Amino acid sequence: MILLTVLIATLVIAVSLPVLGQRVLARRIVFVDLALAQVAATGYALGMALEIPGVYAAAATTAIAVIFLSLMDEDTPLPKEAVMGGVYAFAASVGMVLLSLLPYGEGQLMGLLFGSVLGIDWQGIGELAVFAALGLALALPDHANSFAGRMRFYAGLSLIIVPAIYAIGVLLVFAYLVMPALSVWRRGHNGPAWEALTLAAIASIAGTFIADYLDLPPSATVVLTLATIAVITGTYIHFNNLGPPETEEATDTEDEADEDGKTADETSALTTSDKKTT
Amino acid sequence: MPLLKKACAPKLQYATALFSVLLLLFASAAIAKPTVVATVPALGQIAQAVGGTDINVKTITSIGHDPNVFSPRPGHARMLTQANLLLTVGFGLESSWLPSLIELSHNDAIIPGSVGYLSGGDAIEAIGVPRGMNSQQMSEWSPDTNPYWWLDPEMGIKVAKALAIRLSEIDAVNAERYMQRVQKFEQAIYAELPRWRDYMKIHTGAVITYHNTYVYFMESMGIELAGFIEPRSGIEPSTRYMDRLLEIIKERDVQLIWVEPYNNRAIAKRLAGAAGIKMMVLPDSVKGYGTEGYVGMFDTMIERIARWSQ
Numbered sequence: 001m002i003l004l005t006v007l008i009a010t011l012v013i014a015v016s017l018p019v020l021g022q023r024v025l026a027r028r029i030v031f032v033d034l035a036l037a038q039v040a041a042t043g044y045a046l047g048m049a050l051e052i053p054g055v056y057a058a059a060a061t062t063a064i065a066v067i068f069l070s071l072m073d074e075d076t077p078l079p080k081e082a083v084m085g086g087v088y089a090f091a092a093s094v095g096m097v098l099l100s101l102l103p104y105g106e107g108q109l110m111g112l113l114f115g116s117v118l119g120i121d122w123q124g125i126g127e128l129a130v131f132a133a134l135g136l137a138l139a140l141p142d143h144a145n146s147f148a149g150r151m152r153f154y155a156g157l158s159l160i161i162v163p164a165i166y167a168i169g170v171l172l173v174f175a176y177l178v179m180p181a182l183s184v185w186r187r188g189h190n191g192p193a194w195e196a197l198t199l200a201a202i203a204s205i206a207g208t209f210i211a212d213y214l215d216l217p218p219s220a221t222v223v224l225t226l227a228t229i230a231v232i233t234g235t236y237i238h239f240n241n242l243g244p245p246e247t248e249e250a251t252d253t254e255d256e257a258d259e260d261g262k263t264a265d266e267t268s269a270l271t272t273s274d275k276k277t278t
Numbered sequence: 279m280p281l282l283k284k285a286c287a288p289k290l291q292y293a294t295a296l297f298s299v300l301l302l303l304f305a306s307a308a309i310a311k312p313t314v315v316a317t318v319p320a321l322g323q324i325a326q327a328v329g330g331t332d333i334n335v336k337t338i339t340s341i342g343h344d345p346n347v348f349s350p351r352p353g354h355a356r357m358l359t360q361a362n363l364l365l366t367v368g369f370g371l372e373s374s375w376l377p378s379l380i381e382l383s384h385n386d387a388i389i390p391g392s393v394g395y396l397s398g399g400d401a402i403e404a405i406g407v408p409r410g411m412n413s414q415q416m417s418e419w420s421p422d423t424n425p426y427w428w429l430d431p432e433m434g435i436k437v438a439k440a441l442a443i444r445l446s447e448i449d450a451v452n453a454e455r456y457m458q459r460v461q462k463f464e465q466a467i468y469a470e471l472p473r474w475r476d477y478m479k480i481h482t483g484a485v486i487t488y489h490n491t492y493v494y495f496m497e498s499m500g501i502e503l504a505g506f507i508e509p510r511s512g513i514e515p516s517t518r519y520m521d522r523l524l525e526i527i528k529e530r531d532v533q534l535i536w537v538e539p540y541n542n543r544a545i546a547k548r549l550a551g552a553a554g555i556k557m558m559v560l561p562d563s564v565k566g567y568g569t570e571g572y573v574g575m576f577d578t579m580i581e582r583i584a585r586w587s588q
Contacts, residue, residue, distance in 0.1 A: 003517040005548075096349075118514060212516065215518050215519065217513060217515070217516060
């Protein structure tokens with residue numbers, strides 16, 4: 001019975017997070033999920049300090065963070081990961097200071113940051129699916145690089161990620177956001193979404209049953225299964241030199257072109273060495 | 279000559295002032311009350327019960343804090359600098375943060391092994407395997423490391439007695455008063471203990487708890503333990519283990535799951551929901567001074583369990 005809710009919960013995130021992860025990877029803002037989750041948790045603590053319901057305070061601080069992140073142009077010369085990292089560190093520190101003033105708050109904030117897939121029931125799965133559908137509807141359609149467009153994207157992102165971390169924990173959310181997208185990533189570009197989705201779903205099913213059979217913690221086992229499948233797929237794609245033709249790279253930004261150059265060189269070097277050995 | 283007098287006068291004044299300041303310092307040290315620093319609130323209450331107005335008591339962690347993962351602040355090191363006695367739970371509960379804090383305080387009087395350091399381990403032995411455990415649970419049970427002894431009132435008395443002896447060594451003038459107070463503390467607990475035990479006999483069957491926190495309490499009150507949700511602290515249980523707990527709940531007719539105030543309630547709530555039983559948060563300390571606070575903690579626990587068991 002508990003096995004079934006765990007399985008369905010991991011399948012819900014396996015369907016909703018990898019596609020979103022591809023958008024996150026393309027924009028090079030991987031830290032955004034940790035930053036948003038931390039801002040929400042700190043908001044919760046702030047709510048307790050000000051004696052207003054924690055959920056509303058969390059929603060308010062997350063909204064402020066969304067507005068702040070939307071102010072940043074997507075082609076900004078600033079390294080975006082550094083901004084996300086900064087937001088994360090700032091929010092975590094504010095949370096820590098608030099906690100030190102609130103003797104009763106600690107347990108609740110920990111619970112908020114580290115949900116567990118074992119703790120989710122059918123109602124929780126329903127809520128997770130509704131938030132995921134809403135978030136995907138906002139974040140997935142292409143948006144203009146304007147304040148309103150970026151705000152729609154970040155709002156959608158936080159609608160999926162914050163409730164998901166609350167429900168099933170930061171470990172699973174981060175892994176499902178990044179690993180499938182990364183494993184089908186090729187030549188500096190996102191691979192097909194169906195590949196990322198398929199391997200995420202396989203990892204959910206296999207990982208949940210392996211954990212049950214071997215009597216292991218489900219979150220960590222599912223992540224390990226996902227990592228194993230992602231590494232195998234990624235290595236296969238890398239060595240088979242799959243991806244769009246190299247001429248497309250000319251249109252990329254300087255940064256990406258540099259990295260692409262390297263990977264292309266590496267790949268060609270590897271294929272030539274392969275040829276030699278054969 | 280007058281010139282010499284003029285030159286000497288400020289020096290003489292300075293020396294006199296310094297002398298009087300030193301004199302004051304020594305005098306205040308002689309009449310100062312010993313300061314006892316306790317690591318958790320319940321231990322602070324035991325110290326207040328024994329020391330009363332003859333000592334100053336300070337507590338490092340607050341009610342609701344998980345003493346396993348406490349992050350001390352510089353103020354806590356300063357607190358230890360002024361301490362004459364450090365009262366700790368022991369059995370590894372504070373091992374992740376207390377040793378470095380003691381080092382930071384540069385207070386040689388309270389290092390482990392000295393007169394100014396008293397740990398639960400100096401007065402009591404850790405609990406053995408609690409009753410009601412099956413062989414599977416016993417294999418996961420480490421009897422040496424359960425530190426939550428203050429939730430057994432009789433263990434509290436034992437440590438209070440050890441504390442009274444230690445305080446008498448540090449502050450011999452008030453030795454008799456410490457001994458008298460510890461007797462009163464003992465009487466106050468034994469006045470309530472039979473009532474608590476009777477209450478628990480009527481109101482609880484076997485119980486599942488999140489961690490091994492309440493094992494001393496359950497042993498003392500005669501409550502049967504059916505299992506833990508998270509047998510190894512900080513490691514998520516498996517789905518198979520959760521299903522086994524569901525079977526145990528049915529077999530042994532468990533009606534209640536207890537969770538510490540600082541632990542993740544989601545998993546316990548899920549288990550309770552799946553089994554159709556209730557989950558409750560049980561405190562491990564409550565507000566209050568001295569004996570009143572410590573006895574009040576058991577009153578609150580018993581009252582809450584009785585209410586939730588109905």
